[in-house]
Amino acid sequence: MEDFQKKVIYQLYPKSFKDSDGNGIGDIQGIISKVPYLAELGIDMIWMNPIFVSPQMDNGYDITDYYAIDPVFGTMADFEELIRKLKQHGIEIMFDMVFNHTSTTHEWFQKALAGDKAYQDYYIIRDPKADGSLPTNWGSKFGGEAWAPFGDTGKYYLHLFDVTQADLNWRNPKVRQELQKVVNFWLEKGIKGFRFDVLNLIGKDVALVDSQGSNEKSLYTDRPIVHDYIHELNQASFG
Secondary structure (H helix, E strand, O other): OOOHHHOOEEEEOHHHHOOOOOOOOOOHHHHHHOHHHHHHOOOOEEEEOOOEEOOOOOOOOOOOEEEEEOOOOOOHHHHHHHHHHHHHOOOEEEEEEEOOEEEOOOHHHHHHHOOOHHHHOOEOEEOOOOOOOOOOOOEOOOOOEOEEEOOOOOOEEEOOOOOOEEEEOOOOHHHHHHHHHHHHHHHHHOOOEEEEEOHHHOOOOOOOOOOOOOOOHHHOOOOOHHHHHHHHHHHHOOO
């Protein structure tokens, strides 16, 4: 197990770090060109903000495909080259991984919208209240309501962040298994660490209830079951 407390970790924001092709957006080849510089800094690891396929509604924290590099940054071959070049200098990579939600462009959400019941259970989808109002009175962290219409079904899906970021249903073991596969895929590629974005929000209760003002955050944040999910993820992957 890595001892991160003793490592020097450099956060690298790919979009603005180094542009290799003059299009105004940083990319993997740009990072590769700066590997000697990174080595001179004496760092042990770079923590990369998301470089997965994404519509970029939230700077890549809205993921369409956990297994693919967004073409704006380069190719998988470019990324594999980066891993090799960094390894030559003893530098590892930590990924910023977003498992609380996916983009609504993700294949899972699109299958759910198309009527696939199995994939509908990948997300948190609820009927409106009896009076026709939203399932709960929760607010999105990006402003407005935390619920949006789920197609033309009359139901709503939860999005604690942008309306294009649908919260995943971690109570579904198939979801947890899918995400374990994602972690193992990147471990096999040579990734040595993960920073899991807003992972403390994955433990939503089965029954979601209205907030009473100041208690809203506590209804879905740091719920005890989160520890169980993290332990399971650890045992099935990096642990």
